[in-house]
Amino acid sequence: MTDAPETPAKPKKRLTRRELERRRMLMRSVGAGFAAVAASLVGLYPVMTRIFDRLRPPGAIPEKQFLAACIKCGQCVQVCPVEAIKLGDGDEGYGLGVPYIDARKQACDFSCDAVQCVLACPTGALTHDIATKEEVDIGFARLARPDACLAMKGDGFKGLARGADFEGLLRYEEIDRWDPQPVASYEYDLEICDLCVRECPIENAISLEPVSDDPDDKRRMPVVHEACVGCGTCEMMCPTEPAAIVVDTGLALARGEA
Amino acid sequence: MRWYLHKLAMMFGTLPRKATPAEETDRARDMKRFQKTPDEVKKRKAAIQDEHDNPVFSRKWLYRRWASIIIINALFIVSFTWDVQLVEGSLTASRFLGFHMADPNAALQVTLAYKELMLNLLIGTATVIGLWWIVGGRAFCSWVCPYHLIAEWAEALHLWLHRKGWVKDHPFHRGLRVVLWVIFMALAWFTGYTVFEYINPVGIVSRALIYGPTIALMWVAFLLGIEVFFSRRFWCRYVCPIGLTYGITGAVAPVQVKYDLSKCLHEGECRQVCLVPHVLEITKMGYASDTEEFIGPDCTRCGLCIDVCPQDALSFTVRGLDKII
Numbered sequence: 001m002t003d004a005p006e007t008p009a010k011p012k013k014r015l016t017r018r019e020l021e022r023r024r025m026l027m028r029s030v031g032a033g034f035a036a037v038a039a040s041l042v043g044l045y046p047v048m049t050r051i052f053d054r055l056r057p058p059g060a061i062p063e064k065q066f067l068a069a070c071i072k073c074g075q076c077v078q079v080c081p082v083e084a085i086k087l088g089d090g091d092e093g094y095g096l097g098v099p100y101i102d103a104r105k106q107a108c109d110f111s112c113d114a115v116q117c118v119l120a121c122p123t124g125a126l127t128h129d130i131a132t133k134e135e136v137d138i139g140f141a142r143l144a145r146p147d148a149c150l151a152m153k154g155d156g157f158k159g160l161a162r163g164a165d166f167e168g169l170l171r172y173e174e175i176d177r178w179d180p181q182p183v184a185s186y187e188y189d190l191e192i193c194d195l196c197v198r199e200c201p202i203e204n205a206i207s208l209e210p211v212s213d214d215p216d217d218k219r220r221m222p223v224v225h226e227a228c229v230g231c232g233t234c235e236m237m238c239p240t241e242p243a244a245i246v247v248d249t250g251l252a253l254a255r256g257e258a
Numbered sequence: 259m260r261w262y263l264h265k266l267a268m269m270f271g272t273l274p275r276k277a278t279p280a281e282e283t284d285r286a287r288d289m290k291r292f293q294k295t296p297d298e299v300k301k302r303k304a305a306i307q308d309e310h311d312n313p314v315f316s317r318k319w320l321y322r323r324w325a326s327i328i329i330i331n332a333l334f335i336v337s338f339t340w341d342v343q344l345v346e347g348s349l350t351a352s353r354f355l356g357f358h359m360a361d362p363n364a365a366l367q368v369t370l371a372y373k374e375l376m377l378n379l380l381i382g383t384a385t386v387i388g389l390w391w392i393v394g395g396r397a398f399c400s401w402v403c404p405y406h407l408i409a410e411w412a413e414a415l416h417l418w419l420h421r422k423g424w425v426k427d428h429p430f431h432r433g434l435r436v437v438l439w440v441i442f443m444a445l446a447w448f449t450g451y452t453v454f455e456y457i458n459p460v461g462i463v464s465r466a467l468i469y470g471p472t473i474a475l476m477w478v479a480f481l482l483g484i485e486v487f488f489s490r491r492f493w494c495r496y497v498c499p500i501g502l503t504y505g506i507t508g509a510v511a512p513v514q515v516k517y518d519l520s521k522c523l524h525e526g527e528c529r530q531v532c533l534v535p536h537v538l539e540i541t542k543m544g545y546a547s548d549t550e551e552f553i554g555p556d557c558t559r560c561g562l563c564i565d566v567c568p569q570d571a572l573s574f575t576v577r578g579l580d581k582i583i
Contacts, residue, residue, distance in 0.1 A: 029431040029496070036457065036497055037441055039477075043456035044449070068371035068450050071364050071379070072461055073351035074469055078338050087465060090474030094451040097350075097465055122351045122358055123368055124376045 046093030053249050054092075054100035055232060057085050058108060058136040059118040059126035063251050069125035072097030076117035076126060082169040082180050084108045085117060101138070103232025103247050108138065110201045110231065111171040111180045134202060139230030139247040141196075141206065143222055149244040150193035151208055154218035157193035160184055161239050168236055170199060183237070196222050196234035196245050203227065206234060261547045265537070265554035269505050271433030274539035277547035285549045289519050293543075302523050309525075309568045319561025326401045334468050349402070349464035350455070351382060358382035363503040364461070367454060370446040387507050393559065395508020399494065399501050400533070400560035404467060405459045405478070409494055412485045419486070428489045430496040432536070439499040459493065460500055491533055505555055512577045514552040515559060517541060521571035528563035528572060538563060541571070552577065 088095035169180035360382030
């Protein structure tokens with residue numbers, strides 16, 4: 001017998017089955033909440049690292065605001081007569097469901113006679129402040145590979161601009177103003193390749209300039225002017241592979257990467 | 259009023275409970291007492307036996323609803339594929355015969371992220387809110403949402419596996435949906451991105467139907483996997499903020515499912531088929547507050563309970579109109 005009274009062991013509170021179930025359920029719920037938020041934040045990565053630097057449709061406000069204001073409905077996709085506008089996929093992060101243009105595959109050639117996509121946009125993501133194609137500011141064209149450019153070599157071009165398998169469309173006004181034709185259906189025979197200048201839908205946006213003072217020198221350089229709206233028709237039509245002329249996005253230009 | 263507030267609170271995650279004596283009408287109290295008289299108990303037992311001997315089986319509302327989901331989503335597809343301008347766009351925003359429509363949940367996120375009110379969006383959202391206020395907010399879920407339809411099939415698979423004893427249902431707290439709603443709206447505001455749209459299966463499925471399949475569908479497949487193997491109707495019950503937004507939209511909707519206490523045998527078949535069974539707790543013996551009452555805000559007006567009830571104790575009704583006719 002000990003005189004010091006034993007401190008009674010703290011009675012372990014046994015949870016009933018019901019309480020245990022409820023506790024598990026609550027833990028599960030907290031876990032699921034974190035998982036859902038974490039999954040949604042995965043989309044931040046491609047946006048931050050700019051894995052995709054996309055050309056946006058005419059009238060698009062600056063990229064960061066554009067991703068916010070776009071409601072991801074695709075109405076701009078539906079009105080484009082040449083189907084130049086595509087929607088981003090899950091690998092583009094918050095660019096999921098956001099419209100872009102892959103100019104090399106199908107440029108915005110203004111077959112619609114100006115900015116149907118802007119009129120279709122239910123938010124202000126494609127700003128209604130513009131009404132003509134000259135006001136568009138998708139990006140800016142740049143002769144990225146002068147060595148490959150046929151005009152720079154003084155070469156001509158004969159045949160289909162992008163080969164027989166190319167699916168892109170272009171407005172050939174002399175054939176049918178209202179029905180864009182497949183680029184693959186139109187044969188060229190050019191003494192000096194001037195496809196980028198010839199098919200540009202904007203006036204005074206691009207011109208071929210002599211490379212030297214020698215009048216016998218056939219070489220010409222495509223020079224992009226201030227009027228360029230970045231529609232990408234030159235990039236689509238360029239017959240070299242990859243294209244000698246490309247369009248830089250506004251974001252790339254702002255960061256001085258172009 | 260207090261009873262209605264309780265139903266509203268239930269949408270935000272509180273547990274269902276019995277109507278307190280103060281919330282009970284005299285009619286309801288008398289009816290409950292009457293149903294407990296030995297004579298009535300005997301009658302009820304006989305009626306239940308009769309049900310088991312001659313089971314009736316209806317899928318009236320199920321088929322109408324499936325037709326509605328399929329037709330509405332097909333209209334979107336047809337409009338784009340054949341360029342007939344009926345409903346252009348997708349479920350996040352569209353034009354129906356030229357009229358703007360916008361999903362209030364997506365519109366709210368866009369507004370919070372962009373921090374500017376846009377007129378077209380406001381018009382579109384107001385139209386949709388007006389429309390869904392009439393038919394009852396979450397009717398969007400069961401009569402329009404394409405994910406809902408796929409999830410119903412996944413649910414059927416889950417229930418089949420459950421009967422075989424191969425899977426178990428793991429419930430979650432319904433308050434989760436409210437917490438996530440607040441978090442996603444806050445994220446839209448603070449990050450400036452429509453964060454939730456990245457994991458929104460409704461938008462992903464709707465766009466995939468209209469514009470072609472995307473790799474984002476893998477996320478939808480993952481969610482369906484959870485619903486089949488882990489938790490019955492996980493997304494719609496515990497997560498989807500769109501459902502909550504529409505629920506708020508139709509909190510006092512004219513179109514309601516009405517419960518008739520005098521016809522009810524309290525078997526609970528309705529609660530077994532329901533997506534949101536907490537709204538049907540009133541069908542438990544002694545739980546109702548009145549002899550006739552509306553199911554309430556969180557109900558998706560899917561009609562499964564109406565189909566399954568052998569006593570026609572549940573029915574669609576239009577608030578106010580049912581008294582006139």
